[in-house]
Amino acid sequence: MNRSFDYFEVKYLFIFLTIYFIFIPFAFKINFFGFITILIVIIGSASFFLGYKTNKFFLLAEKKSKQNLILIGIGTLFLLNDLINGMNNILSVRDIESYSSLYDQKDTLSLYMQIVYLSIYFIKYYIYALIMNKNKVLFYLIFLSQIMIFFNSPTRLVALSPFIIFIIYGYYMRYIKINLLKIIIIFLSLPFIFVVLLLSRGKSEGVNYIEIIENTINNLTLDSFLSILKVALESFKSFEDLTNIITENFVHLESGVIRIIFMPISRTIWDDKPEPLARIIAQEFSPNAYANNGGMVATIFGDTFINGHILGVIILLFILGGISKIIYNTLHKNIHISKDQIAILIMFYSNFIFHFIYYMRGFLSDLLWKTLLLVIIYFILYKLQYQISYRKKRNFNES
Numbered sequence: 001m002n003r004s005f006d007y008f009e010v011k012y013l014f015i016f017l018t019i020y021f022i023f024i025p026f027a028f029k030i031n032f033f034g035f036i037t038i039l040i041v042i043i044g045s046a047s048f049f050l051g052y053k054t055n056k057f058f059l060l061a062e063k064k065s066k067q068n069l070i071l072i073g074i075g076t077l078f079l080l081n082d083l084i085n086g087m088n089n090i091l092s093v094r095d096i097e098s099y100s101s102l103y104d105q106k107d108t109l110s111l112y113m114q115i116v117y118l119s120i121y122f123i124k125y126y127i128y129a130l131i132m133n134k135n136k137v138l139f140y141l142i143f144l145s146q147i148m149i150f151f152n153s154p155t156r157l158v159a160l161s162p163f164i165i166f167i168i169y170g171y172y173m174r175y176i177k178i179n180l181l182k183i184i185i186i187f188l189s190l191p192f193i194f195v196v197l198l199l200s201r202g203k204s205e206g207v208n209y210i211e212i213i214e215n216t217i218n219n220l221t222l223d224s225f226l227s228i229l230k231v232a233l234e235s236f237k238s239f240e241d242l243t244n245i246i247t248e249n250f251v252h253l254e255s256g257v258i259r260i261i262f263m264p265i266s267r268t269i270w271d272d273k274p275e276p277l278a279r280i281i282a283q284e285f286s287p288n289a290y291a292n293n294g295g296m297v298a299t300i301f302g303d304t305f306i307n308g309h310i311l312g313v314i315i316l317l318f319i320l321g322g323i324s325k326i327i328y329n330t331l332h333k334n335i336h337i338s339k340d341q342i343a344i345l346i347m348f349y350s351n352f353i354f355h356f357i358y359y360m361r362g363f364l365s366d367l368l369w370k371t372l373l374l375v376i377i378y379f380i381l382y383k384l385q386y387q388i389s390y391r392k393k394r395n396f397n398e399s
Contacts, residue, residue, distance in 0.1 A: 007178050008168050008353060010324040011052055017360040018045060021299045025239035037243045037301075044301050044313040051321030057329030060345075062337045063386045068130075071385070075127040079142060086148025090210065111263060118370060122351070122377040129169070129347035130340055136175045143170070152209035156197040157361075161354055168350040172331075173343065194232040195225055234297075238362060241285050241298035245305055255280050256307035256365045257316070263369065277306060277365040297362030307365065320359065327352055348378050 006012075022041050026034050132139040146162035153159040170176035200209070200216045230236045244250070254274040267273055275283075278295030286296045297303070304316040331349045334341070355371045358364075 007183065008171060010328050010353070010356065011049070013353065013356065014045075014048060014321075014324075014360070017357070021235045021238055021360065022242075022301070025236045028236070033243050033247050037239070037246050040246055040305065040310065040313060041301050043310065044304065044317045047314045048317040048321035051318040051323075052325045054322050054325050055329065056322075056326050057333045058326070060330075060334045060337050060341060063341065068385065071127050071130060075124075075131045078124045078127065079131070079145060082142075082145040082149055086145050089148055089152065115373065118373055119377055122374055123381065125165070125347055125351065126344065126378060126381050129343045132169070133173070133339055133343035139166075139170060139173070139175050142166075156194065157357065159197060160193075164354050164357070165347075165350045168353055169346050172346045172349075191229060191233065192225075194234075195228055196220070198228065198232040234361070238297055238299050238302070241281060241296055242302040242305075244285050245281070245298050245302045249309065250284060250306060251309050251312075252277070252280055252306050253308060256303075256312070257368055259365065260369050260372075277303060278363065281306075281362075295366075299362045300360050300364055303359075303362045303364045316364070320364070324352075324356065344378070344382060348374070 018041065022038070026038060128142050132142055143162060143166040146166065150159055150162055167176055167178075171178050196213065196216055199220070200212045252274070255277045259274055259276070262270070262273065265273060274280075276295065278297055279290065281298055281302070282290040282294055282296040286294075289296055298306075300317070300320075301313060304313045306312070307316055327349060331345050334345065351374055352371065355367065355374070358367050
């Protein structure tokens with residue numbers, strides 16, 4: 001995995017998204033309060049890169065496991081199920097949920113269901129990493145199945161998740177070649193993709209999603225494209241909310257990262273349990289979105305500011321920078337391990353990058369638990385896979 005330039009190193013993603021979410025909107029509306037916001041952003045960015053200087057990493061011992069028929073069997077069932085559901089997703093007429101319904105999670109049971117769903121999702125991708133490691137054909141087959149499953153998600157980033165996760169996996173596994181020209185083409189196409197996905201993600205009843213996409217593109221004019229572009233890019237509204245948060249000293253520790261401690265407590269027991277950070281931002285700065293059961297975000301800098309003012313920005317971004325670099329180092333420093341172990345590390349890193357994009361949008365406090373669950377699931381599966389393999393080998397030698 002040694003490369004002269006690594007397009008998917010965390011620091012480059014941090015720089016790009018900071019420019020996208022912060023400096024571009026600021027350039028279109030320069031004012032005094034904007035300068036204060038930029039100062040906080042510079043302090044937070046410096047703290048992130050200070051934490052990112054660490055050289056620490058987790059060293060894995062080389063462990064070669066034999067072909068695990070159980071994992072391959074489970075992975076085959078997952079793939080068949082995904083291909084069937086994916087084809088059904090494309091061909092059938094479906095009712096698509098509205099985006100605001102995603103925040104309708106007043107019952108703690110919904111959180112438990114998310115944990116179950118995400119656990120299965122992480123287990124599946126762990127096994128997929130091992131299967132795709134075998135050859136490029138399996139990689140593209142699984143990649144295609146995930147595109148078919150997620151392409152009509154009401155959340156645009158979820159719809160794009162297979163491209164983010166599998167392109168990164170394919171890049172490090174050398175199935176996909178990335179160069180500067182391809183990166184530029186992707187960046188130039190993103191505004192169009194964001195606009196089309198925004199216009200087509202509303203609630204629909206009894207309409208094939210491909211027809212919705214087709215109609216959206218056919219009805220799109222230059223004027224309508226330009227009128228919706230600011231909303232579709234999200235960065236302008238996020239920067240506006242970030243500026244408001246900083247200038248109004250909007251700090252709510254109870255809805256920050258410490259909320260993860262009491263998240264499992266049901267509202268039937270604690271009716272006034274603090275709401276997610278995205279919800280309180282909407283309540284304060286976008287009442288209509290809040291009334292419609294929606295949420296708003298204000299980038300990683302707004303999220304960390306709400307967690308503890310300037311100290312929250314400095315401390316949390318320093319920690320995020322350090323953790324990100326440790327994960328990146330672990331991927332690149334473990335060069336004397338088996339191909340299966342490398343595939344698992346790459347898939348873990350690909351999922352982490354997907355979560356990192358959410359963090360940069362402003363979902364650090366709300367979605368931190370997902371990364372923790374990712375770590376737990378991969379740790380347990382890794383231990384089970386190689387511990388079982390070791391025991392089988394030992395028993396064979398003893399016999």
